[in-house]
Amino acid sequence: MIVVDSKVSYPEKVNVEGLESKWSRLWEEAKIYRFDGSAPKQRIYSIDTPPPTVSGSLHIGHVFSYTHCDIVARYKRMQGFEIFYPMGFDDNGVPTERRVQNYYGVRCDPTLPYVPNFSSSDLTGKEVVALSRQNFIELCNELTQKDEQVFEDLWRKLGLSVDWSITYTTVGQTARLISQSYFVRGVLKGEIYSLDSPTLWDVDFQTAISQAELEDREVEGTYNRVRFYFEDGTPLEIETSRPELIPACVGVVVNPEDERYKGIVGKVVYSPLFEVPLTVFTHPLADPNKGTGAAMVSTFGDLTDVTWWRELSLPLRNIVNRDGRLVKEIRFDEENWPSRDPATAQGFYEALALRTTKQARETVVQLLKDNGHLSGDPKKIRHVVKFYEKGERPLEVVTSRQWYVKTLVHKDDLLRRGLELNFIPSSMRVRYENWVRGLNADWNISRQRYFGIPIPTWYEVGADGEVLYDRPIVPKETQLPIDPQVDTPEGYTESQRNQPFGFTADPDVMDTWATSSLTPFIAIASASDRVDLDRCFPMDLRPQGQDIIRTWLFYSVLRSELEYKTLPWENTLISGFVLDPDRKKMSKSKGNVVTPMPLIEKFGADALRYWSAYGRPGVDTAADESQMKAGRRLAIKIGNASKFVLAVTSLQKKGDEEALRPRSLIPIDKDMLLALKECIEQATDAMDAYEYTRSLELIEDFFWGYCDNYIELVKVRAYGEDDAQKSREGSLSARYTLLKSLSILLRAFAPFQPYITEEVWSWWQHGSIHRAPWPLGKEIDFILGDTSQTKSKGSYELASTVLSEIRKAKSSAKVSMKTAVKELIFEADDSLASVFETIRGDVIHAGVVKEVKTLTGDYRVQVELDLA
RNA sequence: GGGCGCUUAGCUCAGUUGGUUAGAGCAAUUGCCUUACAAGCAAUAGGUCGAGGGUUCGAGUCCCCCAGCGCCCA
Numbered sequence: 001m002i003v004v005d006s007k008v009s010y011p012e013k014v015n016v017e018g019l020e021s022k023w024s025r026l027w028e029e030a031k032i033y034r035f036d037g038s039a040p041k042q043r044i045y046s047i048d049t050p051p052p053t054v055s056g057s058l059h060i061g062h063v064f065s066y067t068h069c070d071i072v073a074r075y076k077r078m079q080g081f082e083i084f085y086p087m088g089f090d091d092n093g094v095p096t097e098r099r100v101q102n103y104y105g106v107r108c109d110p111t112l113p114y115v116p117n118f119s120s121s122d123l124t125g126k127e128v129v130a131l132s133r134q135n136f137i138e139l140c141n142e143l144t145q146k147d148e149q150v151f152e153d154l155w156r157k158l159g160l161s162v163d164w165s166i167t168y169t170t171v172g173q174t175a176r177l178i179s180q181s182y183f184v185r186g187v188l189k190g191e192i193y194s195l196d197s198p199t200l201w202d203v204d205f206q207t208a209i210s211q212a213e214l215e216d217r218e219v220e221g222t223y224n225r226v227r228f229y230f231e232d233g234t235p236l237e238i239e240t241s242r243p244e245l246i247p248a249c250v251g252v253v254v255n256p257e258d259e260r261y262k263g264i265v266g267k268v269v270y271s272p273l274f275e276v277p278l279t280v281f282t283h284p285l286a287d288p289n290k291g292t293g294a295a296m297v298s299t300f301g302d303l304t305d306v307t308w309w310r311e312l313s314l315p316l317r318n319i320v321n322r323d324g325r326l327v328k329e330i331r332f333d334e335e336n337w338p339s340r341d342p343a344t345a346q347g348f349y350e351a352l353a354l355r356t357t358k359q360a361r362e363t364v365v366q367l368l369k370d371n372g373h374l375s376g377d378p379k380k381i382r383h384v385v386k387f388y389e390k391g392e393r394p395l396e397v398v399t400s401r402q403w404y405v406k407t408l409v410h411k412d413d414l415l416r417r418g419l420e421l422n423f424i425p426s427s428m429r430v431r432y433e434n435w436v437r438g439l440n441a442d443w444n445i446s447r448q449r450y451f452g453i454p455i456p457t458w459y460e461v462g463a464d465g466e467v468l469y470d471r472p473i474v475p476k477e478t479q480l481p482i483d484p485q486v487d488t489p490e491g492y493t494e495s496q497r498n499q500p501f502g503f504t505a506d507p508d509v510m511d512t513w514a515t516s517s518l519t520p521f522i523a524i525a526s527a528s529d530r531v532d533l534d535r536c537f538p539m540d541l542r543p544q545g546q547d548i549i550r551t552w553l554f555y556s557v558l559r560s561e562l563e564y565k566t567l568p569w570e571n572t573l574i575s576g577f578v579l580d581p582d583r584k585k586m587s588k589s590k591g592n593v594v595t596p597m598p599l600i601e602k603f604g605a606d607a608l609r610y611w612s613a614y615g616r617p618g619v620d621t622a623a624d625e626s627q628m629k630a631g632r633r634l635a636i637k638i639g640n641a642s643k644f645v646l647a648v649t650s651l652q653k654k655g656d657e658e659a660l661r662p663r664s665l666i667p668i669d670k671d672m673l674l675a676l677k678e679c680i681e682q683a684t685d686a687m688d689a690y691e692y693t694r695s696l697e698l699i700e701d702f703f704w705g706y707c708d709n710y711i712e713l714v715k716v717r718a719y720g721e722d723d724a725q726k727s728r729e730g731s732l733s734a735r736y737t738l739l740k741s742l743s744i745l746l747r748a749f750a751p752f753q754p755y756i757t758e759e760v761w762s763w764w765q766h767g768s769i770h771r772a773p774w775p776l777g778k779e780i781d782f783i784l785g786d787t788s789q790t791k792s793k794g795s796y797e798l799a800s801t802v803l804s805e806i807r808k809a810k811s812s813a814k815v816s817m818k819t820a821v822k823e824l825i826f827e828a829d830d831s832l833a834s835v836f837e838t839i840r841g842d843v844i845h846a847g848v849v850k851e852v853k854t855l856t857g858d859y860r861v862q863v864e865l866d867l868a
Numbered sequence: 869g870g871g872c873g874c875u876u877a878g879c880u881c882a883g884u885u886g887g888u889u890a891g892a893g894c895a896a897u898u899g900c901c902u903u904a905c906a907a908g909c910a911a912u913a914g915g916u917c918g919a920g921g922g923u924u925c926g927a928g929u930c931c932c933c934c935a936g937c938g939c940c941c942a
Contacts, residue, residue, distance in 0.1 A: 619873090624880055
């Protein structure tokens with residue numbers, strides 16, 4: 001245990017500086033937060049800690065939400081639970097790739113060969129260097145390790161009671177093993193499948209993305225009214241914002257209710273410039289009020305096109321490459337592009353080949369204009385277009401083979417799980433439900449990126465060297481983790497890679513959420529030396545931000561449902577955002593991001609935790625230095641009050657306060673303890689409901705009153721300077737009560753202010769306060785002993801009120817608090833008067849009262865000062 | 869367009885199931901070197917609870933409607 005010296009000692013002057021480094025080191029050495037996996041399941045409280053994105057910059061929001069969770073962890077630990085409290089680092093995926101690209105000035109080119117012994121110090125940073133996939137990945141690993149250290153330093157300084165012997169990263173070996181295992185299991189169960197189909201595609205990131213990564217943005221566009229032609233040359237006008245997709249046209253749709261077009265349904269029109277015949281269909285999604293009411297269907301301009309293409313069984317005419325440029329060549333004389341004038345079509349297309357969609361759009365508009373196919377002038381419009389949340393160009397729809405996790409068929413089950421999950425605050429459940437109800441596609445988990453966990457699959461290669469995607473080679477779970485680009489499937493030799501009748505690797509990596517959704521399992525696997533799923537799963541708590549309910553929370557619920565038909569945890573604690581001091585959202589571009597380390601240095605970790613604790617679950621909170629200042633003051637106050645209590649009680653040996661136990665307690669001491677008991681019970685109830693703010697409020701409120709009133713009232717008695725004959729009994733009662741109440745208050749503050757409470761605890765107690773029991777009502781009952789005495793009821797409150805009256809009188813007379821009260825008149829009914837008698841002595845001392853007159857009548861306190 | 873949340877003192881926020889005179893911290897003001905604490909303490913002032921309507925003996929709290937702000941989803 002931490003402290004060996006058993007003498008009670010406290011400093012001359014209370015100092016809150018430097019507690020963080022002192023205690024975080026001692027806690028680590030004494031393994032205070034080490035998880036004991038041998039505990040039975042009921043005694044384990046397990047937390048699915050959010051792994052922070054290490055490539056992101058540290059900001060005050062990290063302090064905020066992680067403190068909320070830590071308060072809960074410390075509370076549960078003091079209640080006797082063994083806390084499974086791991087720490088992960090999210091270093092997986094695109095954010096890391098981007099950071100590495102920018103940090104080192106490199107880019108990944110998978111066609112390059114691996115350079116052994118390559119080091120980041122070889123990089124000058126002057127020009128962008130192309131690296132092989134493997135070299136690039138090594139740089140990612142190098143940088144994330146640096147980044148992780150920065151986070152760990154902050155967490156330790158903040159006093160998170162994480163068990164640092166249980167850590168993981170989301171690209172590490174354990175994460176690989178778990179992600180790939182659950183992938184393989186999903187494939188075998190048929191819950192994960194691959195499909196070649198239209199997919200939303202970011203042309204800059206060159207990857208498919210999922211529904212959760214989508215963002216709708218309103219952008220400027222142009223409507224062009226284009227003439228298509230019937231066989232006889234009559235035009236049919238169609239408005240489109242994407243004329244460059246005219247060569248990709250596969251049909252025309254009108255609304256079935258649209259009277260204007262009833263006569264043309266089933267007829268054929270020819271596309272302008274390219275002269276490809278297109279049939280007119282009806283479909284309810286064709287909006288009669290949009291443009292002319294007739295719409296062209298191309299493969300693919302957007303997701304509506306995909307719907308039309310599917311439901312009307314139209315042909316596929318892909319013209320957009322994955323890099324966002326139009327394909328090099330189209331043969332307009334072939335079956336798929338049966339132009340009635342192939343030569344002309346060919347000529348027009350040459351002007352478009354290999355251009356970006358944006359360039360091609362301008363060219364097509366010009367061509368349409370020149371050839372008289374444009375009706376009227378193009379119209380500027382604002383319309384909603386889908387973007388990748390991290391992307392800058394609108395998404396394209398390209399056809400590609402991707403792996404999917406089934407979600408749509410599980411919607412109802414997932415909604416039911418949502419009802420079982422305790423959302424804190426409960427209003428957050430709606431966000432989950434809205435998301436689940438709005439799902440319209442299965443979850444695409446393959447990403448065409450480099451830094452990530454490989455999809456653990458190969459494919460057979462056919463006789464002509466073609467990849468047989470419908471014949472995936474899925475490894476056995478025991479072979480995992482693998483990298484299919486390096487490892488060889490069972491039954492093959494490496495020489496057969498990419499050869500006819502051989503095999504080829506799936507080049508893709510998994511969506512980061514496909515890994516992050518498994519954090520409960522990764523965390524438990526990281527502590528496999530101590531614990532397993534049987535005792536740690538389902539977990540108790542998932543703390544997380546409100547912004548990732550549709551991703552992290554949802555996907556985690558999904559994976560747990562697919563694999564175990566259960567929730568991954570019982571409770572989820574949702575934190576709000578931290579806003580800048582002006583209540584604006586913090587963002588790098590605004591330059592208003594508040595970084596935590598300088599604040600910790602300025603106010604102390606306890607102070608930042610205090611501010612954090614005043615942010616209720618789910619409530620956005622401003623970074624408010626005045627609140628941090630208040631937290632610092634509280635820490636100092638705790639130190640000073642403790643110093644006083646220890647000074648006055650003359651306790652000699654640590655942990656020896658029972659030796660001071662008097663035969664009985666003075667009424668006001670009892671009454672204060674009863675009030676403390678009520679406070680603690682309410683604070684406990686609040687903690688059990690995860691209302692840590694309410695809990696702190698109750699404890700803090702009691703504590704300030706305790707300092708201002710109780711300590712002042714019993715001060716003289718505790719010093720033993722009372723000249724009454726009951727002196728000894730009175731001072732014993734005060735000292736014992738002070739010590740016991742201090743112990744309780746310190747423990748109640750411990751989850752919120754772990755540093756100052758531990759520091760103070762070490763002055764007079766053995767062991768860490770963070771392994772001491774959370775105070776309970778029955779503990780106070782024991783201190784009280786016989787509680788039958790009724791005289792004490794209300795005496796603490798009455799004494800505080802009278803003392804306050806005396807202070808008010810002195811303050812309004814602008815005199816020192818030492819000024820004597822010439823006469824205090826207390827008028828009340830008999831029962832209140834008898835309560836007053838029990839506090840008379842303490843009030844006289846605390847208020848410096850010369851004479852007290854008690855009268856029977858209506859309640860009245862009158863203070864007459866001695867202003868001579 | 870749909871949903872959720874917010875609007876209370878100069879600022880940041882509490883306000884339980886409707887119930888005395890709406891609370892706290894910070895800031896402000898006036899004082900106090902008081903042997904735990906001047907990095908402190910005491911006291912004072914400050915609010916027609918976003919607007920309007922309704923239910924009720926009684927509304928910051930419940931209902932309706934409107935406005936502004938924030939977030940989520942289309």
